[in-house]
Amino acid sequence: MSSENTAIRPFTIDIAQTDLDDLRTRLTRTRWIDDAPGTGWERGVPTAYLRELTAYWAEKFDWRAIESRLNAQPQFTTVVDDQRLHFLHVRSTRQDATPLLLVHGWPGTAADFLDLIGPLADPAAHGDPEAPAFHLVIPTLPGHGFSGPVTETGWHDGKVAGALAELMARLGYDRYGVHGGDHGAFVAPRLAREHADHVLGVHVNALVTFPTGDPADMAALTDAERRRLAAMKDFQDNGSAYMQLAGSRPHTLAQLLVDSPVAQLAWIVEKYREWTDATHELPEQAIDLDQILTTVTIYWLTDTARSVADYYYERFHDRTMFAPKPKGTVPTGVAVFTTADFAIRAFAEKAHNITHWSEFYSGGHFPALEVPDLLVGDIREFFATLEH
Template sequence: MSPKSLSMPTRRELLAATAAAGAISMLGGTGSAEASGETIAPFSVNFPEEALDDLRRRVAATRWPDKETVTDDSQGVRCETIQKLANHWARDYDWRKTEARLNALPQFVTEIDGLDIHFIHVRSKQENALPIIVTHGWPGSIIEQLKIIEPLTDPTAHGGGEADAFHVVIPSLPGYGFSGKPTAPGWNPPRIARAWVTLMQRLGYTRFVAQGGDWGNAVTELMALQEPPGLLAIHTNMAATVPADIAKALAAGGPAPAGLSPDEKHAWDQLDDFYKNGLGYAIEMNNRPQTLYGIVDSPVGLAAWMLDHDIRSYQMIARVFDGKPEGLTKDDILDNVSLYWLTNTAISSARLYWDNAHFPSGGFFDPRGIKIPVAVSAFPDEIYAAPKSWAEKAYPKLIHYNRLDKGGHFAAWEQPMAMTAELRTAFRSLRQ
């Protein structure tokens, strides 16, 4: 059987069955599904056991390459690391725990702009909670944000006060996880941004904030650029702040410009290393995502492709499989990779890079001219830690900036309480 034939009923089948049964549900808005004329259907996850057996069989049957010829990470994901991951995946990992965790949350699916969008929606018990839409990136998923849901929606149980509460919406990007897979080009960040606004409006939220990193930052910043009614402010943990002269010098591969502050020079060094050594995955997905058949056929191939995103994330994950967890566990990492595998979204998610390249919305780290309030959290092991001086120029209405001591690209996943604290502080002045 193919992975698709082993997965759950299609989103279209789920919507049709739910609507026919009259079980339309819209938990968490001031309106109703019938009033809006748009269907919001409950969603749950239940992969057949054959799909999990097939996954374990494929992992166990991996054809391994020769070991790398160097003693460092310069040739990519090291054989020892990925074999440790594979051994845990085949022998000890239990997807059903993650499935149960997901199904314990309110999940829904709704059609926007012709595509089924899956999302988690957890309302706080505090009625005056601030609605927030949080967007993941690649190689992330909704798994990234699961650890921040309870601290945001139930702050009094997690070191905060009632006034810190959020209603939380976490959608799966188009082509990712349980959202629909686009069948035509054009689902680029501006289009996703418009869809997210529609989602928040459909849920009845007239005032809300948005947060994102990686592709989630691009989508969130473009929401801000579109300035829809109701969007009060945004928060980013991977800000787009690189000045034009810095971007030009990086593209040319030249030395750092003179006169940079220590923080700016550090950001330059991080970006320079990433552009020279870390962009291989993005170049391939920008140009030829459909060629990546190997990561659809091999779970271990998929895992290695996803691990090799940026060097500091990879090194942190390698330490986890060496028995030194710091923020993430072995199961955390395999939860995310398994989600990609079981939903057969390796290539459909990669196409977001192609869509962005062919329907461009600006450079990934280029300032976009956002006029609404912006909050920035700079984690030290991100692709680059945005200096405050760059953030102040990029965001004229910078309402919060903090440079943290720990955390990397998957900030909410690695350091959930730090991210929670950042969001509470960032948006506190906007609450009424």
């Protein structure tokens, strides 16, 4: 590969005003459905609620403010396997800082981790000078946001993990930690399994675990774990249609999302509502509305609906995904939150070297956005236990 392709280049987000004007025009010309009488969230996003969000997006959401906040962080791009890879790279001033890769999921972008950057990279400035510090590498997954669209097929979790390992090598990090949730909870363990000599530890939330088939494991489940297992079955029965559609017919879905920003909004905000802490009635009570719209807007402006959906297709059709594997050897920490988090320790220990396990009673599928202080604390606690 030529040095031209392996170069790391500074990157600044600069969306053309014509693209923002087009977005606003499309929002104002939306064709709305009438909800069936007496229905609510059980059939999807209610039209009245979606109209309110759309009006806010068109009239009050300030993309330029978001753009400035993102551009305040050091951003770069490089090319891996002929695919542009966008990332934030924030080095700590601490000499003992640990390199840490933060991997987002769907719906999500590198912007999910903005509130973690200060406390993790500069703990002294955030009230905890004794806490461990980290050099942070925060990529946008290939095919998502400013790392997309992908131009070739085959970008499954294994290839993504390999690209992130190559990124860390280019940055000069031979040993590093990895944190991930959602997609990141698939990518991080895979990266550790396939590049174990370079990964000192893996920390995940939203880890997917499956029953082992061992009657002793089932008999030993706690009441909380039985509830998680039942919630996982309910998700498979009633909440996984989005994944089945993306995993089987991604381009049909993508055509809807790429042509209508309100379709993209509905598709994403439904998940923020279903997967955030269930004590909240509406997603913006758990996550700032501007943050929700940041994710939607980035996906819209980068024209990545197709490759975001394709990522599920690639996972569903990756023969190595669920093939039997030896137990992972890299130390692994798991944080379990309250909603859409089905991890069970006995099952996890069959596949991973679990050395740290935390269970929280607030926060949901998006802890970096919902309860960043809890996530920061757990990341610090886990990596403090490891030999560097």
